[in-house]
Amino acid sequence: MKVLVIGSGGREHALVQAAKKSPKVTEVLAAPGNPGIAQDARCFQVSADDVAGLVELARREKVDLTLVGPEVPLTKGVVDAFQDAGMKAFGPKKNAAELEASKVFTKNFLKKYKIPTARYEVFTQAEAAKKFLRDNGSTRWVLKADGLAAGKGVLIPLSLEEALEGVERILVKKEFGDYQLLIEEFLDGEELSYMVLCDGVQGLALASSQDHKRLNDGDQGPNTGGMGAYSPAPVMDEALSQEILRTIIAPTLAGMREEGRPFTGVLYAGLMICGGKPYVLEYNVRFGDPEAEVLLPRLESDWIELFEAALGGRLAEAKPRWKTGSAVCIVLAAAGYPANPRKGDETQGLDRVGGGASVFHAGTARHDGRWTTNGGRVLTVTALGENLAAAVKEAYAAVAKISFSGMHFRKDIAARGLKRA
Numbered sequence: 001m002k003v004l005v006i007g008s009g010g011r012e013h014a015l016v017q018a019a020k021k022s023p024k025v026t027e028v029l030a031a032p033g034n035p036g037i038a039q040d041a042r043c044f045q046v047s048a049d050d051v052a053g054l055v056e057l058a059r060r061e062k063v064d065l066t067l068v069g070p071e072v073p074l075t076k077g078v079v080d081a082f083q084d085a086g087m088k089a090f091g092p093k094k095n096a097a098e099l100e101a102s103k104v105f106t107k108n109f110l111k112k113y114k115i116p117t118a119r120y121e122v123f124t125q126a127e128a129a130k131k132f133l134r135d136n137g138s139t140r141w142v143l144k145a146d147g148l149a150a151g152k153g154v155l156i157p158l159s160l161e162e163a164l165e166g167v168e169r170i171l172v173k174k175e176f177g178d179y180q181l182l183i184e185e186f187l188d189g190e191e192l193s194y195m196v197l198c199d200g201v202q203g204l205a206l207a208s209s210q211d212h213k214r215l216n217d218g219d220q221g222p223n224t225g226g227m228g229a230y231s232p233a234p235v236m237d238e239a240l241s242q243e244i245l246r247t248i249i250a251p252t253l254a255g256m257r258e259e260g261r262p263f264t265g266v267l268y269a270g271l272m273i274c275g276g277k278p279y280v281l282e283y284n285v286r287f288g289d290p291e292a293e294v295l296l297p298r299l300e301s302d303w304i305e306l307f308e309a310a311l312g313g314r315l316a317e318a319k320p321r322w323k324t325g326s327a328v329c330i331v332l333a334a335a336g337y338p339a340n341p342r343k344g345d346e347t348q349g350l351d352r353v354g355g356g357a358s359v360f361h362a363g364t365a366r367h368d369g370r371w372t373t374n375g376g377r378v379l380t381v382t383a384l385g386e387n388l389a390a391a392v393k394e395a396y397a398a399v400a401k402i403s404f405s406g407m408h409f410r411k412d413i414a415a416r417g418l419k420r421a
């Protein structure tokens with residue numbers, strides 16, 4: 001069968017490689033892909049959010065199954081458009097992708113179905129929001145712009161002054177777009193990503209993982225798209241996993257069915273574990289990036305079979321087999337990331353990475369046989385190991401072989417997991 005992967009980041013490179021491993025797959029295509037992905041798939045210059053162009057491409061190339069990486073095409077209804085054209089695309093339809101497109105929709109949904117989450121208020125007027133913050137000054141709050149902001153529309157103020165300034169940024173200056181403001185109680189705990197494959201009714205828990213959102217070591221600095229991840233996360237044990245399935249995933253899938261928005265695809269719950277109890281911070285409606293780069297290589301069995309089972313409503317029978325051991329990935333970022341990433345720095349050493357490590361391309365370009373940087377997150381380096389410590393060692397050994405001017409990355413990926421393990 002022919003598989004098309006939509007998107008152009010490290011996650012999509014990992015999806016392409018996962019599809020290529022399937023004995024069922026004869027060819028993998030990507031739209032738009034990137035020069036690194038082009039080493040593994042035939043790439044087409046159709047943008048990931050050009051829904052009509054993607055349908056046309058899939059029809060012309062007689063694609064059997066399309067995998068959607070990023071959220072934007074999902075929230076634009078790419079899966080609906082493929083279905084209307086009689087083709088299969090893996091992911092939620094537009095009305096189910098609302099779980100990621102609108103934080104306000106999600107918070108109201110969570111409240112309605114009594115799913116644990118931080119308490120919150122929604123504001124459209126700056127003065128009302130400021131009054132709320134002044135009146136509730138003893139609580140620590142998080143400010144969120146209600147919309148897709150690539151992980152950047154969330155402010156975690158350290159003082160009332162900073163919080164008031166945040167209101168200005170979101171509601172008055174509209175720095176993140178023309179969105180409502182969600183003010184949410186700050187939850188102090190350990191973050192955990194929990195990804196579930198869903199067929200509309202059934203949820204199949206994938207391996208656990210932990211992301212590192214902040215730019216610098218020790219979880220300091222600004223939020224980013226993600227600087228690294230590891231899987232499995234030792235904070236997750238069987239009891240916690242069961243609790244998440246029972247109190248969060250099951251009521252979410254049942255609630256979405258009840259709302260007439262059955263969820264098919266990867267449901268990513270961003271959770272905060274406080275006092276042993278899970279709370280929903282956010283939902284994403286696709287694989288996390290970089291979590292995909294540790295999760296996808298960890299499956300022993302066939303991803304394509306799993307995606308087909310999800311599309312066919314047959315997940316209850318699926319029995320995925322995971323590799324033993326751990327996976328770790330480290331994101332190599334360009335000079336100036338996240339604020340103002342620089343492009344065009346020559347990248348060396350990619351051909352020296354081998355053995356147990358893989359390099360997934362996110363923001364690279366290729367000119368005259370040379371690799372250069374072409375985005376904020378440039379490469380994701382993933383290594384598997386018999387345990388977390390071995391995977392960390394292998395991943396950093398591979399990173400040490402790669403260089404470009406201004407390259408920076410976190411040196412403490414998986415540190416929390418190592419401490420626990």
Ligand code: AMP
Nearest residue numbers: 118142154184185186187213270281282
């Ligand atoms: P979100 O996009 O909603 O997941 O927010 C991005 C990041 O902000 C999360 O990964 C957390 O690190 C942090 N965050 C969001 N909401 C809260 C909260 N209520 N309490 C503490 N941290 C939060």
